[in-house]
Structure formats: C-alpha cells, structure tokens
Amino acid sequence: MSGWQPSEAYPDPAIITLDPRFDAIKPPMNAGVERLYNGCRWSEGPVHFGDMRSVFWSDIPNNRILRYDEETNQVTVFRKPSNNANGNTRDRQGRLVTCEHLTRRITRTEYDGSITVLCDRFDGKRLNSPNDIIVKSDGSIWFSDPTFGIGGNYEGHRAEPELPMNVYRVDGRTGKVTVVADDIRGPNGLCFSPDEKRIYIVESRAHPQRAIRVFDVVGDGDKLANSRDFADLGKGSPDGFRCDVHGNLWCGWGSTPDINGVAIWAPDGTMIGRISLPERCANLCFGGERRNRLYMAASHSLYAVYVGTEGAPGG
Numbered sequence: 001m002s003g004w005q006p007s008e009a010y011p012d013p014a015i016i017t018l019d020p021r022f023d024a025i026k027p028p029m030n031a032g033v034e035r036l037y038n039g040c041r042w043s044e045g046p047v048h049f050g051d052m053r054s055v056f057w058s059d060i061p062n063n064r065i066l067r068y069d070e071e072t073n074q075v076t077v078f079r080k081p082s083n084n085a086n087g088n089t090r091d092r093q094g095r096l097v098t099c100e101h102l103t104r105r106i107t108r109t110e111y112d113g114s115i116t117v118l119c120d121r122f123d124g125k126r127l128n129s130p131n132d133i134i135v136k137s138d139g140s141i142w143f144s145d146p147t148f149g150i151g152g153n154y155e156g157h158r159a160e161p162e163l164p165m166n167v168y169r170v171d172g173r174t175g176k177v178t179v180v181a182d183d184i185r186g187p188n189g190l191c192f193s194p195d196e197k198r199i200y201i202v203e204s205r206a207h208p209q210r211a212i213r214v215f216d217v218v219g220d221g222d223k224l225a226n227s228r229d230f231a232d233l234g235k236g237s238p239d240g241f242r243c244d245v246h247g248n249l250w251c252g253w254g255s256t257p258d259i260n261g262v263a264i265w266a267p268d269g270t271m272i273g274r275i276s277l278p279e280r281c282a283n284l285c286f287g288g289e290r291r292n293r294l295y296m297a298a299s300h301s302l303y304a305v306y307v308g309t310e311g312a313p314g315g
Contacts, residue, residue: 004278007032014261014276015305021266022273025248025309033275036068036295036302037075042155043297045132045240047088047096048287055287057297058085060101060155068295068302070288075302084149084156087132087240087283091172092139092314099130101149101156106130106141106170119143119170119177125162129155132189132240132283135314136196138221139172142180144187146204167201169222180224184213189240189283193247193267194312196221200230200249202238210237212251231269235259240283240297244309248272250294254280262296277303286311 007013012032017023041061048055053070056078064080065088079085084101091097096109097118104127105120118141120127129149134142146165149156167181167190181187186205192198196217203211212231215224230249236259239252247267253274254260261277262284279299287293291310296303 004035006034012305016274016276017272018274019266019270019272021270022264025244025246025264025307026273027275027305027307031306033277033303033305036073036304037066038301040066040300040302042282043299043302044282045085045087045099046283046285046295046297046302047090048285048291048295049090049094049096050287050289050291051094053289055285055295055302056088056096057283057295057302058082058088060084060086063102065098066302086130086149086155087143089133089135091135091141092137097133097135097141099133099143101129104129104150104156106133106143118175119168122163122166122168122177122179128161128163128165131187134191136172136192136221137314140222141170141172142190142199143168143170144184144190144201146186146188148186148204165205171222178222180222181215181227183227189238189252191242191249192217192312192314194243194245195247196314199224200241200243202241209233209235212238212249231265231271236263237280238263239281242285243312244286244307245312246309247312248309250284250286252281252283252296252298261298262294275305 040059046057055068067078087099106118150159188202188204214230216226237255241251249265253263262275264273281298
C-alpha cells in the first residue's frame, strides 16, 4: 500500500467495465484514481460538506474524525477523541450526524460545535454500536446497530449486548425511535434509492456470505416491507454504499486483493463495473463541486476519482 502509485496511463486500468451500462457513468477517460491520504487504521464513514469544500471521515481505532480540504489538498484532525466514530452523514439542515461506537449513541454536531445526543437507548436499553446512518428527506434518521463495536476493545469497549441487532428510525419532528428492520443478521451499510421508495441494507452476518437486502419503503415513508435479496454477490463482501441520481448502487467492496475496491450495481441487481483499489473499501460518498467526485474510505487510506454521474441527494 505504501508503494502504491496512481496510474501513469489513461484510461486508468483500475476502472473496469463489466456491462455496457457502466460506460455512461464511469470515470472519464482522463480521470484516474487518486490517493488523498494514507495513515489510518480503519477508514470509514465519509461525508461531503459542499459549503466547506471538505470531506470528513472516521478513523475508528485511532478515535478521530479527519477532514480533507478540496481546495488545499490538506488533511487535518477535525475531532479527537471522536468516541470511536463510525458512520457520518448530514441532516437536511446541513449538520453532521454521527454514529459513535464507544458511547453507543447517535449524535448531531450543532452549528456552534456543541453535541446533541439524538439516540442512545431503545426501550430503556443501551444501543449496541451504531454503525452506518442516513437521513431521509422528511428529516428522519435511519441507522444500523450491530454489535461490532462492543465485540472488543479495538473500535469501542467490550460489552454484552442489551438489544438485538436492529435498524432504527428516529422521527425528525418528535424524536420517537422505532425499529424498522429486526431480521437482519449484522445490519451494516444502508442507503435509499433516489426516489426513497427503496432502502438497501447490508446483512454482514448472513450465511454462507454477506448479502444486500432491499426493502420497499411503505406507510407514511416510515415502514419497510417486501424484503428480498438485491443481487448475487459471489465471493464479494459489501460494506457501505450510496446511490447515484440514476439509482445505480456504488458499494464499498472487497475481501481478497483481486476484488478490493468499489463495485457498481445497476438498479436491477447487475454488477456493471468495478473500481480496483489496493485495499478493501469500507464506505464512500459523492462530493466535489458537482457531486461527481467519488470519495472512498478504504482501510488505511482515502481515495477519490471523478465519475460520469452525480450522487443522489441525502448521501
């Protein structure tokens, strides 16, 4: 990894087309993968702040949130300690919303820098270790709560779970917390389709391999129904993901050197392309001035590449 160098040639051989549909959205011929930072223990949870021209992402074991500045190309520490922060997103008012492993809670960073706790319990019991998080257009906050952060003392603090591994919804107006999915073994990454009629959720403890589940969003947009597998994942292992404006799913991907990076899926569940990285990619987000720059948090590093599409709002 330390000896990795960007491709000298265009097109970048790290960009791999598997289906002709990828040609319309893949990185331009003269855009290659860039490594913006190296020095994390486990990179996760990137989120773009367009008004600050910055990307924030978590380095969970190092207990910090880092900030990459698009104008200066510099990386600085935004918050340390971060309570072993994992997933990050923005609410519809532009505030940072974060999953914290150590404190087992969801927090919001206010405009003045103060911290508001949005959720740390359900039915009087402590959450496990919130992992990934998204905000719907109605202001509701949806997050996964596996036990990964309480399984040891590396990314949190070892503890016995008090709750099953659920996916929760926090009402944006009342703060009421409800379980929206309780049958997912190890819920992990999650994201909405651009029209918010579907939600994708990674099942990290499915056997014999991980799965991506897709649900219909029903009721008043606050319930899920019709759970099914999204695609045949083969030997790959999905983590965090986001949709582009066309509904394609850009997914942190890996498990072996030959497939580490990002997998891109069409809405019908066909893998149409890949971005090869020297490290497993945990999570990603779209950013840049036109939301056409893909930022990839991968193991020790933060990578980026310009693409031929734009990220859907809310990611």
